[in-house]
Amino acid sequence: MSEKIAFMGLGTLGTPIAANLIQDGHEVTVWNRTPGKAQSLLDQGASEADSPKDAVTPGGVIVSVLANDAAVKETVTKEVLEKLGEGGLHISMSTIAPATARRLAEMHEWYGVGYVAAPIFARPEAVTARIGNLCVSGEAKAKERARPIIAPSVKGFFDFGDEVGAANVVKLAGNFMIAASMEMMAEAFTMGEKSGVPRQAMYDMFTQTLFATPIFQGYGRMIHQNNYETVGFKLPLGLKDLNLVLEASSDVQVPMPLANLLRDRLLSAIAKGRDNLDWTALAQGVSDDAGL
Amino acid sequence: MSEKIAFMGLGTLGTPIAANLIQDGHEVTVWNRTPGKAQSLLDQGASEADSPKDAVTPGGVIVSVLANDAAVKETVTKEVLEKLGEGGLHISMSTIAPATARRLAEMHEWYGVGYVAAPIFARPEAVTARIGNLCVSGEAKAKERARPIIAPSVKGFFDFGDEVGAANVVKLAGNFMIAASMEMMAEAFTMGEKSGVPRQAMYDMFTQTLFATPIFQGYGRMIHQNNYETVGFKLPLGLKDLNLVLEASSDVQVPMPLANLLRDRLLSAIAKGRDNLDWTALAQGVSDDAGL
Numbered sequence: 001m002s003e004k005i006a007f008m009g010l011g012t013l014g015t016p017i018a019a020n021l022i023q024d025g026h027e028v029t030v031w032n033r034t035p036g037k038a039q040s041l042l043d044q045g046a047s048e049a050d051s052p053k054d055a056v057t058p059g060g061v062i063v064s065v066l067a068n069d070a071a072v073k074e075t076v077t078k079e080v081l082e083k084l085g086e087g088g089l090h091i092s093m094s095t096i097a098p099a100t101a102r103r104l105a106e107m108h109e110w111y112g113v114g115y116v117a118a119p120i121f122a123r124p125e126a127v128t129a130r131i132g133n134l135c136v137s138g139e140a141k142a143k144e145r146a147r148p149i150i151a152p153s154v155k156g157f158f159d160f161g162d163e164v165g166a167a168n169v170v171k172l173a174g175n176f177m178i179a180a181s182m183e184m185m186a187e188a189f190t191m192g193e194k195s196g197v198p199r200q201a202m203y204d205m206f207t208q209t210l211f212a213t214p215i216f217q218g219y220g221r222m223i224h225q226n227n228y229e230t231v232g233f234k235l236p237l238g239l240k241d242l243n244l245v246l247e248a249s250s251d252v253q254v255p256m257p258l259a260n261l262l263r264d265r266l267l268s269a270i271a272k273g274r275d276n277l278d279w280t281a282l283a284q285g286v287s288d289d290a291g292l
Numbered sequence: 293m294s295e296k297i298a299f300m301g302l303g304t305l306g307t308p309i310a311a312n313l314i315q316d317g318h319e320v321t322v323w324n325r326t327p328g329k330a331q332s333l334l335d336q337g338a339s340e341a342d343s344p345k346d347a348v349t350p351g352g353v354i355v356s357v358l359a360n361d362a363a364v365k366e367t368v369t370k371e372v373l374e375k376l377g378e379g380g381l382h383i384s385m386s387t388i389a390p391a392t393a394r395r396l397a398e399m400h401e402w403y404g405v406g407y408v409a410a411p412i413f414a415r416p417e418a419v420t421a422r423i424g425n426l427c428v429s430g431e432a433k434a435k436e437r438a439r440p441i442i443a444p445s446v447k448g449f450f451d452f453g454d455e456v457g458a459a460n461v462v463k464l465a466g467n468f469m470i471a472a473s474m475e476m477m478a479e480a481f482t483m484g485e486k487s488g489v490p491r492q493a494m495y496d497m498f499t500q501t502l503f504a505t506p507i508f509q510g511y512g513r514m515i516h517q518n519n520y521e522t523v524g525f526k527l528p529l530g531l532k533d534l535n536l537v538l539e540a541s542s543d544v545q546v547p548m549p550l551a552n553l554l555r556d557r558l559l560s561a562i563a564k565g566r567d568n569l570d571w572t573a574l575a576q577g578v579s580d581d582a583g584l
Contacts, residue, residue, distance in 0.1 A: 098487060121502060133501045158497045160489055169487045170494060173480035174502060180476035180550075187548045188465035191537070194544035195390060195461045197452055202462060205450045209425045210413060210466060215502050245483070252486035254582040256479045258472075261549055290546040 002026055003149055006055035006062045006084075007046070008075050009094070010037040012232075013120070014065035016127040017093070020153045021063065022046055031055040033071075052080045059087040061149065068240055069100045076104070078111075086112035091146045093118045095175065097244050098165030099251060105138065105164040114142030117164050118150055119171035123232050131155045137166035172248055175241045179262045179282065181215055185223045186283035190290050199224040219280050228274075228281035238279030239266040294318055295441055298347035298354045298376075299338070300367050301386070302329040304524075305412070306357035308419035309385070312445045313355065314338055323347040325363075344372045351379040353441065360532055361392040368396070370403075378404035383438045385410045387467065389536050390457030391543060397430065397456040406434030409456050410442055411463035415524050423447045429458035464540055467533045471554045471574065473507055477515045478575035482582050491516040511572050520566075520573035530571030531558040 003026050007018045010032040018041050022028050028046045030038050031054070038048045049055035052075050056062060062084060066072050072094050084090070090113055092104065105115040115138055122132025133156035136143055140162065151157045160166035188206075189199040203224035207217045222228055242263040249256045265282040272288075274281050295318050299310045302324040314320050314336045321339045322330050323346070330340045341347035344367050348354060354376060358364050364386050376382070382405055384396065397407040407430055414424025425448035428435055432454065443449045452458035480498075481491040495516035499509045514520055534555040541548045557574040564580075566573050 133497070135497070156497075156501050160493060163488050165487065166489050169484055169489050170497065173484055173494060174498065177476050177480055177498065177503065180472065183550055184469050184472035184476075187541075187546070187550055188469055191541045191544065191546045191548065192461055192465055194546050195457065195540065196455050197458050197461050201452060202465060205425070205427070205448075205462065206466065206469065209448050210507050211469065211505060213503060213505050248487065249479075249483045252483065254479070254483045254486050254578075256483065256578075257553055258475055258479055258550065261553070286546075286548075290544075 001148065004057040004060035005029070005149070006031065006049070006052070006057065006060065008032070008052055008055065008062060009065040009067075009071075010041070011065060011067065012124045013122070013127065015041065016124050017063070017065060017120075017153060018046065019044060020127065020130065021149070024152055026149070029055045052076065053083055056080055056084050058083060058085050060084065061088070062090040063149070064090065064092050064094060066094045067237070068094070069096045072096055072100070072104065078107070081108060081111040081113050084111070084113050088113040089116070089142055089145050090114065091116050091118050091150060093120055095119050095171050095241055095244070096168060098168040098248050101165045101168045114139060114145070115164060116142045116146040117167040118146065119167055120154065121171070121174055122154065127153060133158065135160055135167040135170045137161055138164045169248060172241060172245045175238075176245045176259050176262070178215055178219070179238060179242060179279070180258055182219050182223060182280055182283050183262055183265065183286070185216065185220050186286035189224055190286045190292070193292070194290060222278065222280045223283040226284065226287065228277040228284065231276070231278045233279050234275070235266060235269055235277050235279045235281055236275050238282070239263065239270060242266055293440065296349040296352035297321070297441070298323065298341070298344070298349070298352065300324070300344055300347065300354060301357040301359075301363070302333070303357060303359065304416045305414070305419065307333065308416050309355070309357060309412075309445060310338065311336060312419065312422065313441070316444055318441070321347045344368065345375055348372055348376050350375060350377050352376065353380070354382040355441070356382065356384050356386060358386045359529070360386070361388045364388055364392070364396065370399070373400060373403040373405050376403070376405050380405040381408070381434055381437055382406065383408050383410050383442060385412055387411050387463050387533055387536070388460060390460040390540050393457045393460045406431060406437070407456060408434045408438040409459040410438065411459055412446065413463070413466055414446065419445060425450065427452055427459040427462045429453055430456045461540060464533065464537045467530075468537045468551050468554070470507055470511070471530060471534060471571070472550055474511050474515060474572055474575050475554055475557065475578070477508065477512050478578035481516055482578045482584070485584070486582060514570065514572045515575045518576065518579065520569040520576065523568070523570045525571050526567070527558060527561055527569050527571045527573055528567050530574070531555065531562060534558055
């Protein structure tokens, strides 16, 4: 069924998701804080609104892909929710704190608006190829309406139940595990390098055998080359996510020493002026520490 | 070409390797420190010797799969090397320090014996299925003779060059990366568990998507079940390997904070009386710390 969708957030991930929704026959009105990002989507048939409130149709759907917790709260305001109103739905795809998702869901309920947490695991090109993975959580009725809108954009669709923060917990856990994979490769490759085993030789073996997955193959290539200039996900966004991991784990009293280590790597990378690099540049810290 | 092989070390890994060598038509004489482990191999056509020296044929081959550095030094003694003599070859498959491998290779050279470092990545059943991975390093001529003996036992054969310690560095790096995979899953699953996301739900998603490899699938199953009773690799052997990682990285001045964390997890597991469990039980420490 075709839906009237207000799409908020035209970043590197948001833009290809919006393009998929247009392709799938939905009526898409886009809004972005920084103007000038909508042209390719307008060419594909989207409309553009001057404000989040203007983008919304009563009883329709919001899909948001925003940078952080604050951006979601500033964009999907009470005025926006009031206009969306009874029967409306917000599919919230941003990587935010589980606690924020819970507070947002409560606020939405007050206006009769459904809230689905739907963070996605995918690089932009994987969104276009519709091969990413989506985690959802929230009230069953809201998920039922959300599914035909977002499921066609991914390969894997994983439902983590009614508790609305659950999908955000899983998304944070996943980003933590990706960053941990970087750290382990950086330590292993650097031990190899200083012992006379070329970084690439170790990379080649492990990514063909024990760790033959795109996560290790893709990030590992950047790490063995020590080249972090191709930015898929900016380093400060990685720091934001690791801070969210530590916030969420503090809330439930789970010490995560590896997450702490990763947060400090990212913080140190920013202190060293690496904020324009890909977040994989956390690996450079291992080389720094080894005097390379 | 059929070789006269003295096979030393009939542990869980050594026994299936020896069985492959017999199957492949080599003349195999086995020796093990603890007696009574050879029967299945004798039934398959092996002979048994009373001492390492008795097992050896001049000019022949030693294949050793022993528990640690000390066991290799105590087993392949000067007397053994003297008997093996000029033209002999030692294929050393134990996980030992790179520095030990270098010292052993020098000592072997003195007796005219070639030395090949050939640690293997494989659980016992993967040796039998011949699907493991082997890393080799050492002098070219020695490797040339070693290859047709050991390559048929594995799927992947990776040559790390002439520097004899190189393969041991790679093996240690690999075991470090496996242990790091355990820690990252333990932290992620435990954060999930205390946030209301069942350990298995997170396991199912990640091992079908971002981390769809046997390392994460196999060890992850034990970690999400919190059941470490099925011992593939005993916890004290894991501690030995992490200590070797830290020793090797100290030698070349590479700080490895994640390796330190893993070593302490294993040490703590032993302090808590878990030395009879699989090394995956390091994951239990994360649950302990979270008050579970």
